Amino acid sequence: MTGRFRPLLTLIAIGVLALGLGSLGLAQSNRIVYAQSVPVTTLDPAHGAFLAYPAGYEVAFAIYDRLVTFDETFTLAPQLATGWTASDDGLTWTFTLREGVTFHDGTPFDAAAVVWNVERMIDAERNPTNRPLWNPVAGTVALDNLTVAITTHEPYSALLNTFAHGSGAIVSPAAAERYGDDEIATNPVGSGPFMLDSFNPGQEVVLKAFPDFWGEPSGTDELVFRYVPEASTRISALRTGEVDVIDSVPPQLALTLETDPNVQVLTTPGLRPMGFALMTERPPLDDVRVRQALNYAIPKDAISRGVFQGFARPANSPLAFNTVGHVSAGDFAFDPARAGALLDEAGWTLGSDGVRTKDGERLEFSLYTPEGLFPGDLDIAEIVASSLADVGVDVTITKIEAAGYWDELRKTPENIAWDIAQFGFNPSSSDGTYHLDSLFTSNPPGAAAIGAWNIVRYDNPEVDQLIAAAKTSIDLDARDAYLADVQRIVWADAPYLWLQVNEVITATRADASGVQVWPVIFTIVRDAHR
Secondary structure, X not given: OOHHHHHHHHHHHHHHHHHOHHHOOOOOOOEEEEEEOOOOOOOOOOOOOOOOOOHHHHHHHHHOXXXXXXXXXXXXXXXXXXXXXXXXXXXXXXXXXXXXXXXXXXXXXXXHHXXXXXHHHHOOOOOOOOHHHHOOEEEEEEEEOXXXXXXXXXXXXXXXXXHHOHHHOOOOHHHHHHHHHHHHHHOOOOOOOEEEEEEEOOOEEEEEEOOOOOOOOOOOOEEEEEEOOOHHHHHHHHHOOOOOEEOOOOHHHHHHHOOOOOEEEEEEEEEEEEEEEEOXXXXXXXXXXXXXXXHHOOOHHHHHHHHOOOOEEEOOOOOOOOOEOOOOOOOOOOOHHHHHHHHHHOOOEEOOOOOEEEXXXXXEEEEEEEOOOOOOHHHHHHHHHHHXXXXXXXXXXXXXXXXXXXXXXXXXXXXXXXXXXXEXXXXXXXXXXXXXXXXXXXXXXXXXXXXXXXXXXXXXXHHHHHHHXXXXXXXXXXXHHHHHHHHHHHHHHOOEEXXXXXXXXXXXXXXXXXXXXXXXXXXXXXXXXX
């Protein structure tokens, strides 16, 4: 665990212990209480990009508006922009802005505010995250008070998805100037239906209805987002009416909750394929035969049925089934015999102790996993380790605290201790190009760190060219064809142990309405009411 997380974790622990269920209070008709499985620590779309994913995004969607939004089916719709057109060459997008909108601090929303926000997000020093979404944007100019033109370096078909993404949240420029980049994260000011009342980072965010909201109010006076890490505690609080909404419901308990007349269970297929990253630049994982063998050794159907009680499907592509651009890329069906044959072919001979060796070296890996960060993460890690042992691979599991897990994955090569690490990328713009670009575009030459989320150090020039072509293709059919080729090549190269795509499971009180469950693992309560 990195040192910079220790003070925050201590505060979180103290807050949770002090909270107790008794202080939750019974839900009130004009208040929605959402018990989240992850703490909210920052609410700035640039710096930190809502660390402690997805909880920060869920709060931000109630505070901020974006130019464009989408619903649980990922249908794009206007929000702060009422309409848009693209130039014939695909390089300029012109947005007409909504009239009569004010920020929570009373300052007006206008074209100048959009220009300020876009320039902030395309500045890689001020906004170091979500770069595949913002790198294509060249700049923006105000054509008049309610019209902006946004230009891209090359045609970029997914621009609307970028502005619908959480990082497209429009911040009050006046508030950002007043608080500065460091303090705006805990003093967020947007133009959404709710404004900040209080924020105790790592414990609780309280929002109150914004009386001058431009849209239709939900009828809820107060939204409370509270960190409740234990699933059993969240479920108990929901059953007793102490909270109205909970996330990350374990599949086994979802089946029980469905029988409770006072509770409704909301599910949707997710867009996050889960699996294990393989450090492809380090022997023996630099051998594709070894990586493919590991994939054949894992009982994916059994994981989906057993661990997730059918609330998951084995993956058949680097993209989840409902992601824009998905195709079925192949099949690594459970086949231990084939796994063994591939390892034999790669020169790894099974020894009398059940572990394979080659040139005096044992086939052994360090597997990193968080506990409580991903659905069923520790159970899956143990199944994977046991299954690999069955084909002669010795795996040592190391548990990493959830708060420090992302830092472990993104360390420089000389500091990385893992060979296999549990991971799932969530394309929160819903776009397959963004997903594949983030994970599989080669890292910058000579760079110690990764470019986006290519933590496996995957490097394939053909894939780079195909992703670049998909990003700049105005013809959506051509774009999808490029993405299909990427998926098939990457799948065969097996830089991951491909496992399952989970359903997102949320539960609410039966009298709570307006809660949306998005495939990108967000539970959206912006329009929730009782």
